Amino acid sequence: MKKTKNLITSIKNKYGMRSIQLISSVSFTLIAVAGMMIMGIALYSQFSARAMRSAVENDKQVIEQVGWNLNTYIRNMMSISDSFYYSVIKKTDLYEDSIIKEMDLLYEANKDNLISIACITEDGALIGASPVAGRKEGVDFRKQSWFKEAQGKIENTHFSTPHVQNMFENSNYRYYWVVSLSRSVELTKRGNIQKGVLLIDMNYSAIEQMFARVNEKSRGYVYLTDRNGEIIYHPRQKAIYAGLYQENNRRAAQYEDGDHLETFAGQERSVVVKTVGYTGWKVISVTPTSQLALSMSQTRMFTLIVLTLMIFLVLAGNMYIAYAVTDPLRRLDESVRKLEEGNYDEDNIYIGGSYEIRHLGRTIDSMVKQMRKLMDDMVREQRDKRRSELDALQSQINPHFLYNTLDSVIWMVEAERYKDAITMVTSLATLFRISLSKGANIITIRDEFTHAENYLKIQKVRYKNKFTSTIEIDPAIEECCTIKLIIQPLLENAIYYGTMDEDSEITLKGYEKDGDICIEVTDNGLGMTQETLDSLLKEKGRTRGKGSGIGLWNVDQRIRLYFKGDYGLQIESEPDEGTTVRIRLPKILYEDYKKGGQLS
Amino acid sequence: MKKRNTNVLIIALILALALILEFVYYKYFLTREEQIRQISLIVYGSDAARWENLRQGAELAARDLNAEVTLITMSSESDAKEQITLIRREIVNGADGLLIAACDSDVIGSYLEKHPIGIPYAFVESGPKDEKSQAPLYAADDQKMAEALLKNIATNEKDWIKAAVVCDHTERDSVRKRLNAIMNSDISYAEEVVLWEKNEQEQHKKAQFFLQRKLTEEAVDVVIAVDNSSMEELLDATVNLNKDIKIYGIADSAKSVYYLDKGLIKLLVFQDEFSAGYKAVSDLMGKDRKQPVSTERSLIRYEMIDHANMYDMAYQKMLFPHLR
Numbered sequence: 001m002k003k004t005k006n007l008i009t010s011i012k013n014k015y016g017m018r019s020i021q022l023i024s025s026v027s028f029t030l031i032a033v034a035g036m037m038i039m040g041i042a043l044y045s046q047f048s049a050r051a052m053r054s055a056v057e058n059d060k061q062v063i064e065q066v067g068w069n070l071n072t073y074i075r076n077m078m079s080i081s082d083s084f085y086y087s088v089i090k091k092t093d094l095y096e097d098s099i100i101k102e103m104d105l106l107y108e109a110n111k112d113n114l115i116s117i118a119c120i121t122e123d124g125a126l127i128g129a130s131p132v133a134g135r136k137e138g139v140d141f142r143k144q145s146w147f148k149e150a151q152g153k154i155e156n157t158h159f160s161t162p163h164v165q166n167m168f169e170n171s172n173y174r175y176y177w178v179v180s181l182s183r184s185v186e187l188t189k190r191g192n193i194q195k196g197v198l199l200i201d202m203n204y205s206a207i208e209q210m211f212a213r214v215n216e217k218s219r220g221y222v223y224l225t226d227r228n229g230e231i232i233y234h235p236r237q238k239a240i241y242a243g244l245y246q247e248n249n250r251r252a253a254q255y256e257d258g259d260h261l262e263t264f265a266g267q268e269r270s271v272v273v274k275t276v277g278y279t280g281w282k283v284i285s286v287t288p289t290s291q292l293a294l295s296m297s298q299t300r301m302f303t304l305i306v307l308t309l310m311i312f313l314v315l316a317g318n319m320y321i322a323y324a325v326t327d328p329l330r331r332l333d334e335s336v337r338k339l340e341e342g343n344y345d346e347d348n349i350y351i352g353g354s355y356e357i358r359h360l361g362r363t364i365d366s367m368v369k370q371m372r373k374l375m376d377d378m379v380r381e382q383r384d385k386r387r388s389e390l391d392a393l394q395s396q397i398n399p400h401f402l403y404n405t406l407d408s409v410i411w412m413v414e415a416e417r418y419k420d421a422i423t424m425v426t427s428l429a430t431l432f433r434i435s436l437s438k439g440a441n442i443i444t445i446r447d448e449f450t451h452a453e454n455y456l457k458i459q460k461v462r463y464k465n466k467f468t469s470t471i472e473i474d475p476a477i478e479e480c481c482t483i484k485l486i487i488q489p490l491l492e493n494a495i496y497y498g499t500m501d502e503d504s505e506i507t508l509k510g511y512e513k514d515g516d517i518c519i520e521v522t523d524n525g526l527g528m529t530q531e532t533l534d535s536l537l538k539e540k541g542r543t544r545g546k547g548s549g550i551g552l553w554n555v556d557q558r559i560r561l562y563f564k565g566d567y568g569l570q571i572e573s574e575p576d577e578g579t580t581v582r583i584r585l586p587k588i589l590y591e592d593y594k595k596g597g598q599l600s
Numbered sequence: 601m602k603k604r605n606t607n608v609l610i611i612a613l614i615l616a617l618a619l620i621l622e623f624v625y626y627k628y629f630l631t632r633e634e635q636i637r638q639i640s641l642i643v644y645g646s647d648a649a650r651w652e653n654l655r656q657g658a659e660l661a662a663r664d665l666n667a668e669v670t671l672i673t674m675s676s677e678s679d680a681k682e683q684i685t686l687i688r689r690e691i692v693n694g695a696d697g698l699l700i701a702a703c704d705s706d707v708i709g710s711y712l713e714k715h716p717i718g719i720p721y722a723f724v725e726s727g728p729k730d731e732k733s734q735a736p737l738y739a740a741d742d743q744k745m746a747e748a749l750l751k752n753i754a755t756n757e758k759d760w761i762k763a764a765v766v767c768d769h770t771e772r773d774s775v776r777k778r779l780n781a782i783m784n785s786d787i788s789y790a791e792e793v794v795l796w797e798k799n800e801q802e803q804h805k806k807a808q809f810f811l812q813r814k815l816t817e818e819a820v821d822v823v824i825a826v827d828n829s830s831m832e833e834l835l836d837a838t839v840n841l842n843k844d845i846k847i848y849g850i851a852d853s854a855k856s857v858y859y860l861d862k863g864l865i866k867l868l869v870f871q872d873e874f875s876a877g878y879k880a881v882s883d884l885m886g887k888d889r890k891q892p893v894s895t896e897r898s899l900i901r902y903e904m905i906d907h908a909n910m911y912d913m914a915y916q917k918m919l920f921p922h923l924r
Contacts, residue, residue: 137863164916173858175920239660241917242875301626308622312615319608 025322032314040307048296055292056259059272059285066214067274067283077181078157081200085185095190103130115176115201122195133168146180150197154184159279161230162204177204207233220287227280229253252284328353332361344372385561408462424461427454437484444590446478452487459495467504474511481588483558489551490521490581498525517585524578533573637667637696642686644703645677650828650853652921657877665885680704684711691717697884705729705773722880726774738880740871740902742774745850746781749869753848754789761821763790766830767797778826811837825849831856857919863907871902
């Protein structure tokens with residue numbers, strides 16, 4: 001049981017590993033073949049049962065016909081006997097008249113079926129016979145069985161089994177096989193009634209021919225017995241007498257009329273029995289069932305041929321259909337495999353086959369395209385991030401800024417402004433410390449403001465206090481996160497473009513608004529036109545260089561890369577009025593970020 | 601992919617092969633009309649009726665084996681050359697088997713021994729001289745038949761009678777064996793036994809006249825004929841001769857039976873030629889035709905009948921061949 005279960009599981013597993021084309025074609029073929037087999041077997045069983053039944057019915061019809069023919073023949077013989085007895089013998093006084101003439105007439109009228117007619121007294125004396133023939137010497141009619149039977153059953157007509165007639169002399173060494181119809185008659189002689197026997201010898205060959213004709217056409221054979229089973233006719237009669245063939249005649253004679261199944265001499269046979277009216281003779285039809293089966297073998301083989309042909313066609317058809325249905329799937333599968341291998345080329349996904357498969361292909365293709373776009377976006381984002389970080393890094397070590405700052409320090413030292421020089425160097429040191437921030441990109445807003453303050457200090461010295469600056473920060477946001485060095489580029493722009501005269505003022509503000517953090521750098525410089533303003537934060541057409549606004553764009557991109565959503569820069573400017581650049585950041589506590597929190 | 605295609609190709613080939621085999625089987629084995637085989641039954645003598653029992657037996661067996669039997673008689677009683685010609689003619693005509701009642705055991709036996717005919721054959725009633733012949737002989741035991749006949753004569757007749765034995769057709773082995781059995785028997789059935797045999801000068805004489813002369817010249821009580829030919833010749837010689845003789849013999853021809861019925865013949869021993877024909881054809885054309893036939897199988901029964909019992913049902917069925 002367990003082994004069988006394992007075997008089934010193993011087959012199922014192996015089967016499951018096969019391609020959908022093989023599975024579908026084999027499955028459909030097996031189901032179709034099984035269906036055809038079941039149908040074929042059912043139809044064949046039904047057909048063979050009907051054929052068997054039909055054969056038995058046919059046998060019944062045959063023996064009905066034979067029985068009817070035989071009955072007619074016997075009734076004819078009996079009517080000959082009756083008419084001769086009642087019309088001739090009963091009306092004739094044998095002392096005065098002879099019955100020979102009537103006997104001859106009767107014989108001539110029926111000589112095809114008769115061998116002879118004879119009338120014998122109870123003493124065995126021959127009153128008359130037709131055709132006229134000499135009585136055999138030494139033959140005593142009274143000892144013959146037909147005579148004894150007639151005497152024994154006075155009221156009845158007696159039919160003998162076939163025998164060789166042993167009454168009259170025959171020329172040319174001829175002997176006749178006859179069936180004797182004998183009856184007891186009353187003979188009148190001088191008015192006295194005397195018993196006698198009327199004998200009509202029926203030509204046995206008439207019966208023989210009747211059956212021989214039937215047996216020529218029959219699958220089996222038909223034979224005739226008397227009521228005791230004594231064979232009257234059998235196609236192998238002499239072989240039976242010679243012991244070369246056996247027949248179940250005694251038993252079959254006991255069967256009721258109808259069809260029976262018997263086994264005789266190791267052979268199963270279908271036997272149909274019909275009793276012939278008055279005589280009680282039995283017409284028996286025997287058909288070996290093997291003979292019936294033999295005739296079915298042609299049908300069986302024909303069915304097998306048709307079945308094989310159908311299997312052949314079904315297999316071919318299934319394979320073609322399975323191919324037609326599954327080939328698009330296979331090709332789609334190959335496309336997906338290539339995708340798995342990392343091949344994201346355009347038009348790589350197969351779209352074909354039936355509607356469902358085409359739809360699936362299109363869906364996968366669409367997904368791939370989306371995925372490809374996402375990946376491109378991601379790659380671009382990463383690239384931009386890296387570039388902006390590089391730009392930020394570059395901002396940290398701007399050599400001009402460093403050179404100018406150091407030049408200012410030298411100038412201060414030469415002018416013996418040591419205190420200012422110390423402040424300058426200290427600011428520069430703090431600036432660099434925050435710029436480095438141990439490599440971190442995210443720092444606190446307090447540090448970023450400190451960095452901006454130091455930067456302004458340095459630039460004030462460099463620009464000889466051409467501008468004033470104000471720094472305002474809401475203490476509530478000091479410990480929140482920001483990307484480092486995002487204020488410095490804004491201050492740098494404000495200094496470059498917003499400090500044209502002595503009244504120039506730069507304001508740096510940090511505050512919370514609507515849950516976000518805002519950092520504003522405002523100057524009262526030249527301001528910008530709307531057109532310049534619109535192009536400032538657009539990457540397209542932007543080239544790197546002083547005054548190109550690359551610093552602003554860079555800051556905006558960095559904020560957008562780190563903090564998704566609506567965060568970034570906002571610029572408000574009016575020509576001759578000044579400019580306000582506003583950084584908008586999400587409010588995230590630096591402590592939370594350090595604990596592993598996300599920025600977006 | 602390649603493996604799958606190979607599997608499909610193999611399945612297709614197997615199915616195609618099965619289809620072809622089934623079709624061939626259906627066309628050439630199931631629906632083919634089986635050719636009817638021809639069996640030639642070549643007998644001696646010109647009287648076909650004499651072989652009726654044998655023919656009927658052969659035909660009945662042939663019918664079961666999808667074969668047909670053709671009875672071929674000769675133009676004379678015994679002509680070995682003619683019988684050889686008939687054998688050759690039947691082979692040329694496409695006979696599938698031969699049953700031969702040899703008219704001359706020495707010549708026919710020797711001819712068949714020296715000239716293999718390529719088709720199965722068997723002997724009935726009269727076989728070859730050589731008992732080692734490969735072909736079986738379907739016949740009763742000649743010696744036992746002869747002895748049974750003698751015992752009956754001894755029983756029915758007085759012991760002082762003179763008996764004559766017709767010695768003719770000794771070219772047939774069956775006759776020779778019966779005569780030998782009679783002449784060499786220890787059974788005391790007659791005081792004197794004479795052999796009626798033509799001498800060299802009488803060879804051309806008709807047997808009927810030879811026997812009539814013998815019957816006239818020599819007073820005998822019993823005449824014995826050991827085969828159908830001799831019996832019929834003896835009957836022809838006796839019928840119109842007013843001689844009170846008793847005839848015994850081994851025969852079953854219609855004429856012999858008729859004269860048994862008439863009382864001229866006292867007793868007949870006859871063999872069941874129906875069975876001989878039936879068994880010979882069954883063995884010749886049956887499934888086991890290549891197996892050697894046992895003596896038990898080829899040995900046919902014989903019966904004895906006289907005027908009193910010839911109409912017994914058992915004998916009627918054997919003697920009167922009209923019943924098929």
